[in-house]
Amino acid sequence: xxxxxxxxxxxxxxxxxxxxxxxxxxxxxxxxxxxxxxxxxxxxxxxxxxxxxxxxxxxxxxxxxxxxxxxxxxxxxxxxxxxxxxxxxxxxxxxxxxxxxxxxxxxxxxxxxxxxxxxxxxxxxxxxxxxxxxxxxxxxxxxxxxxxxxxxxxxxxxxxxxxxxxxxxxxxxxxxxxxxxxxxxxxxxxxxxxxxxxxxxxxxxxxxxxxxxxxxxxxxxxx
Numbered sequence: 001x002x003x004x005x006x007x008x009x010x011x012x013x014x015x016x017x018x019x020x021x022x023x024x025x026x027x028x029x030x031x032x033x034x035x036x037x038x039x040x041x042x043x044x045x046x047x048x049x050x051x052x053x054x055x056x057x058x059x060x061x062x063x064x065x066x067x068x069x070x071x072x073x074x075x076x077x078x079x080x081x082x083x084x085x086x087x088x089x090x091x092x093x094x095x096x097x098x099x100x101x102x103x104x105x106x107x108x109x110x111x112x113x114x115x116x117x118x119x120x121x122x123x124x125x126x127x128x129x130x131x132x133x134x135x136x137x138x139x140x141x142x143x144x145x146x147x148x149x150x151x152x153x154x155x156x157x158x159x160x161x162x163x164x165x166x167x168x169x170x171x172x173x174x175x176x177x178x179x180x181x182x183x184x185x186x187x188x189x190x191x192x193x194x195x196x197x198x199x200x201x202x203x204x205x206x207x208x209x210x211x212x213x214x215x216x217x218x219x220x221x222x223x
Contacts, residue, residue, distance in 0.1 A: 003069045004098040006091065008082040008106020012210065013186035014040040021104045028076035032065045037078050058093075066097040082108035086128035086155055112185045113153055113212045116192070124214075128155040129162070139169050146175065146217045154213040160206035163213055167200035176218045183208040 005024050010016035025031065025044050035052045038045065049068075053061045069075045083091055085108035094101060110126055113119075125145035129138055135157070145152045156162030163181050170177055179195045187210075195203065196218070 003072065003074050004065075004077065004094070004101045005075070005104060006077045006079055006083050006094065006101055007104045008084075008108070009037060009041065009078050009080065010107045011081050011109040011112045011186050012040075012184060016107050016186060017041075018104065018106060021106060024076055024104055025078070028074045030065060030068050030073055030075045031078060032061065032075060033078035034080070037080050041078065062094065062097045069098060079106070081110075082106045084108075085110055086126075086130055089132060109155070109185055109210075109212050110153055113182055113214065116182060116185065117180065117214055119151060119214070124151040124153055126153045126155075129157045129166070130155050139166075142166070142170070142215065143173060143175070146177070146215070149217075151214055151216045154215055156207075156211060156213055158209035160209075162209075163207050163211060164201055164203060166213060166215070167195070167197045170197045170215070171201055178216045178218055180214040181207060181211055182214070183211045185210070185212065 005028065007021045007024055009021060022044060025041060028048070030049045030051065031038060031045050032051045033053060038050060038052060051061045051065050065075050077094060079087060079090070081087070082105050083103050084105065110121070114121055114124070125141070127138055127141045127145065129135060131138060142152050142154060154166055156166050163179070167179060175197060177197045179197065179200050181193045181195065183189070183191045
Protein backbone atom coordinates (compact mmCIF):
# COMPACT_ATOMS: atom_id res chain seq x y z
CA UNK A 1 0.00 0.00 0.00
CA UNK A 2 1.16 3.50 -0.80
CA UNK A 3 2.39 5.62 2.08
CA UNK A 4 -0.27 8.22 1.24
CA UNK A 5 -3.76 7.25 2.36
CA UNK A 6 -6.83 9.42 1.83
CA UNK A 7 -9.43 8.67 4.49
CA UNK A 8 -13.09 9.60 4.11
CA UNK A 9 -14.00 10.45 7.70
CA UNK A 10 -17.76 10.95 7.31
CA UNK A 11 -20.17 13.90 7.27
CA UNK A 12 -19.48 15.29 10.75
CA UNK A 13 -20.12 12.92 13.63
CA UNK A 14 -16.71 11.35 14.37
CA UNK A 15 -18.42 8.10 15.38
CA UNK A 16 -19.40 7.58 11.73
CA UNK A 17 -15.82 6.96 10.58
CA UNK A 18 -15.26 3.40 9.38
CA UNK A 19 -13.30 0.90 11.45
CA UNK A 20 -10.72 0.75 8.65
CA UNK A 21 -10.44 4.53 8.57
CA UNK A 22 -9.95 4.79 12.32
CA UNK A 23 -7.29 2.08 12.23
CA UNK A 24 -5.45 3.92 9.45
CA UNK A 25 -5.34 7.12 11.52
CA UNK A 26 -3.89 5.17 14.41
CA UNK A 27 -1.20 3.66 12.18
CA UNK A 28 -0.24 6.81 10.24
CA UNK A 29 2.66 8.95 11.40
CA UNK A 30 1.59 12.27 9.85
CA UNK A 31 -1.98 13.59 9.57
CA UNK A 32 -2.93 16.13 6.90
CA UNK A 33 -6.20 17.99 6.34
CA UNK A 34 -8.36 21.01 7.04
CA UNK A 35 -8.42 22.04 10.68
CA UNK A 36 -12.16 21.62 11.10
CA UNK A 37 -11.86 18.00 9.95
CA UNK A 38 -8.72 17.09 11.87
CA UNK A 39 -10.02 18.52 15.15
CA UNK A 40 -12.82 15.92 15.25
CA UNK A 41 -10.22 13.20 15.73
CA UNK A 42 -7.79 14.73 18.21
CA UNK A 43 -8.38 11.87 20.64
CA UNK A 44 -7.15 9.36 18.03
CA UNK A 45 -4.39 11.55 16.59
CA UNK A 46 -2.78 12.28 19.94
CA UNK A 47 0.76 13.59 19.53
CA UNK A 48 1.26 12.67 15.88
CA UNK A 49 2.61 15.33 13.56
CA UNK A 50 -0.27 17.32 12.06
CA UNK A 51 -0.23 19.47 8.91
CA UNK A 52 -3.32 21.68 8.81
CA UNK A 53 -4.22 23.03 5.39
CA UNK A 54 -5.63 26.45 4.57
CA UNK A 55 -6.60 28.06 1.28
CA UNK A 56 -3.64 30.42 1.43
CA UNK A 57 -1.10 27.76 2.42
CA UNK A 58 -2.57 24.63 0.86
CA UNK A 59 0.32 24.08 -1.57
CA UNK A 60 2.88 24.70 1.16
CA UNK A 61 1.26 22.07 3.39
CA UNK A 62 1.03 19.48 0.62
CA UNK A 63 4.62 20.07 -0.40
CA UNK A 64 5.75 19.42 3.17
CA UNK A 65 3.64 16.24 3.35
CA UNK A 66 5.06 15.06 0.01
CA UNK A 67 8.63 15.43 1.25
CA UNK A 68 7.83 13.39 4.35
CA UNK A 69 6.14 10.68 2.28
CA UNK A 70 9.24 10.41 0.06
CA UNK A 71 11.26 9.74 3.22
CA UNK A 72 9.15 6.64 3.85
CA UNK A 73 6.91 8.23 6.46
CA UNK A 74 3.29 7.08 6.39
CA UNK A 75 1.02 10.05 5.63
CA UNK A 76 -2.78 10.19 5.94
CA UNK A 77 -5.06 12.86 4.52
CA UNK A 78 -8.39 13.21 6.34
CA UNK A 79 -11.17 14.18 3.93
CA UNK A 80 -14.67 15.30 4.93
CA UNK A 81 -17.38 12.84 3.90
CA UNK A 82 -16.21 10.54 1.12
CA UNK A 83 -13.33 11.43 -1.25
CA UNK A 84 -15.38 10.28 -4.25
CA UNK A 85 -18.28 12.68 -3.61
CA UNK A 86 -17.75 16.26 -4.85
CA UNK A 87 -14.07 16.51 -3.92
CA UNK A 88 -12.36 15.71 -7.22
CA UNK A 89 -10.52 19.02 -7.39
CA UNK A 90 -8.78 18.35 -4.07
CA UNK A 91 -8.07 14.71 -4.96
CA UNK A 92 -6.63 15.74 -8.33
CA UNK A 93 -4.35 18.20 -6.54
CA UNK A 94 -3.13 15.49 -4.17
CA UNK A 95 -2.19 13.35 -7.17
CA UNK A 96 0.09 16.15 -8.34
CA UNK A 97 2.12 15.85 -5.15
CA UNK A 98 2.00 12.08 -4.58
CA UNK A 99 2.77 9.44 -7.18
CA UNK A 100 0.42 6.86 -5.69
CA UNK A 101 -2.48 7.11 -3.27
CA UNK A 102 -4.97 4.72 -1.76
CA UNK A 103 -8.46 5.71 -0.65
CA UNK A 104 -10.53 4.50 2.29
CA UNK A 105 -14.19 5.34 1.58
CA UNK A 106 -16.39 7.15 4.07
CA UNK A 107 -20.04 8.04 4.56
CA UNK A 108 -20.84 11.12 2.48
CA UNK A 109 -23.19 13.99 3.30
CA UNK A 110 -25.30 12.73 0.39
CA UNK A 111 -25.97 9.46 2.21
CA UNK A 112 -26.82 11.30 5.42
CA UNK A 113 -29.12 13.74 3.62
CA UNK A 114 -31.03 11.02 1.76
CA UNK A 115 -31.67 9.15 5.00
CA UNK A 116 -32.84 12.32 6.77
CA UNK A 117 -35.18 13.18 3.89
CA UNK A 118 -36.48 9.65 3.38
CA UNK A 119 -35.33 9.85 -0.22
CA UNK A 120 -33.52 7.44 -2.53
CA UNK A 121 -30.60 8.40 -4.78
CA UNK A 122 -32.31 6.64 -7.68
CA UNK A 123 -35.00 9.33 -7.63
CA UNK A 124 -32.64 12.26 -7.23
CA UNK A 125 -29.58 13.94 -8.72
CA UNK A 126 -26.60 15.41 -6.91
CA UNK A 127 -24.98 18.71 -7.88
CA UNK A 128 -22.08 20.30 -6.05
CA UNK A 129 -21.19 23.98 -6.07
CA UNK A 130 -18.12 23.33 -3.90
CA UNK A 131 -15.95 23.99 -6.92
CA UNK A 132 -13.46 26.60 -7.99
CA UNK A 133 -14.64 28.19 -11.23
CA UNK A 134 -17.36 27.07 -13.65
CA UNK A 135 -20.18 27.66 -11.14
CA UNK A 136 -22.62 28.53 -13.95
CA UNK A 137 -22.11 25.13 -15.56
CA UNK A 138 -23.06 23.31 -12.38
CA UNK A 139 -26.01 25.60 -11.70
CA UNK A 140 -27.39 24.60 -15.11
CA UNK A 141 -27.13 20.96 -14.03
CA UNK A 142 -29.76 21.71 -11.38
CA UNK A 143 -32.20 22.74 -14.11
CA UNK A 144 -31.36 19.67 -16.18
CA UNK A 145 -32.16 17.40 -13.23
CA UNK A 146 -35.43 19.19 -12.48
CA UNK A 147 -36.44 18.86 -16.14
CA UNK A 148 -36.10 15.08 -15.69
CA UNK A 149 -38.65 15.40 -12.85
CA UNK A 150 -36.11 14.41 -10.24
CA UNK A 151 -35.32 16.01 -6.94
CA UNK A 152 -31.85 17.56 -6.63
CA UNK A 153 -29.44 17.45 -3.72
CA UNK A 154 -27.26 20.55 -3.94
CA UNK A 155 -24.10 21.41 -2.06
CA UNK A 156 -24.40 25.23 -2.16
CA UNK A 157 -21.38 27.48 -2.28
CA UNK A 158 -19.85 27.48 1.24
CA UNK A 159 -20.94 31.03 2.08
CA UNK A 160 -23.50 32.24 4.64
CA UNK A 161 -25.86 33.07 1.75
CA UNK A 162 -25.00 30.01 -0.36
CA UNK A 163 -28.57 28.60 -0.27
CA UNK A 164 -30.02 32.01 -1.14
CA UNK A 165 -27.81 32.15 -4.23
CA UNK A 166 -29.31 28.88 -5.45
CA UNK A 167 -32.85 30.11 -4.76
CA UNK A 168 -32.25 33.34 -6.70
CA UNK A 169 -30.85 31.34 -9.62
CA UNK A 170 -34.02 29.22 -9.66
CA UNK A 171 -36.26 32.29 -9.63
CA UNK A 172 -34.25 33.89 -12.42
CA UNK A 173 -35.06 30.80 -14.45
CA UNK A 174 -38.76 30.87 -13.52
CA UNK A 175 -38.54 27.78 -11.35
CA UNK A 176 -40.76 27.51 -8.30
CA UNK A 177 -39.42 24.88 -5.93
CA UNK A 178 -39.77 23.46 -2.48
CA UNK A 179 -36.38 23.66 -0.80
CA UNK A 180 -35.20 21.92 2.35
CA UNK A 181 -31.90 23.09 3.82
CA UNK A 182 -30.08 20.67 6.12
CA UNK A 183 -27.30 22.19 8.23
CA UNK A 184 -24.62 20.36 10.22
CA UNK A 185 -25.95 16.89 9.44
CA UNK A 186 -25.13 14.21 12.06
CA UNK A 187 -23.94 16.87 14.54
CA UNK A 188 -25.66 18.11 17.71
CA UNK A 189 -26.19 21.48 15.97
CA UNK A 190 -28.21 19.89 13.14
CA UNK A 191 -31.17 21.86 11.81
CA UNK A 192 -33.73 21.37 9.07
CA UNK A 193 -35.53 24.32 7.45
CA UNK A 194 -38.13 24.39 4.67
CA UNK A 195 -38.60 27.16 2.11
CA UNK A 196 -39.90 27.97 -1.33
CA UNK A 197 -37.64 29.54 -3.94
CA UNK A 198 -39.18 32.91 -3.12
CA UNK A 199 -39.01 32.74 0.67
CA UNK A 200 -35.41 31.51 0.64
CA UNK A 201 -34.25 34.10 -1.88
CA UNK A 202 -35.40 36.91 0.43
CA UNK A 203 -34.22 35.34 3.68
CA UNK A 204 -31.48 37.12 5.62
CA UNK A 205 -30.53 33.97 7.48
CA UNK A 206 -26.86 33.01 7.60
CA UNK A 207 -26.31 29.34 6.90
CA UNK A 208 -23.53 27.00 7.99
CA UNK A 209 -20.89 26.11 5.41
CA UNK A 210 -21.85 22.50 6.23
CA UNK A 211 -25.19 22.74 4.45
CA UNK A 212 -26.89 20.65 1.80
CA UNK A 213 -30.16 21.46 0.04
CA UNK A 214 -32.92 19.34 -1.44
CA UNK A 215 -34.72 21.04 -4.32
CA UNK A 216 -37.98 19.72 -5.73
CA UNK A 217 -39.96 21.52 -8.40
CA UNK A 218 -43.49 22.61 -7.48
CA UNK A 219 -46.10 21.95 -10.13
CA UNK A 220 -46.69 25.17 -12.07
CA UNK A 221 -50.42 24.70 -11.64
CA UNK A 222 -50.17 24.59 -7.87
CA UNK A 223 -49.60 27.48 -5.50
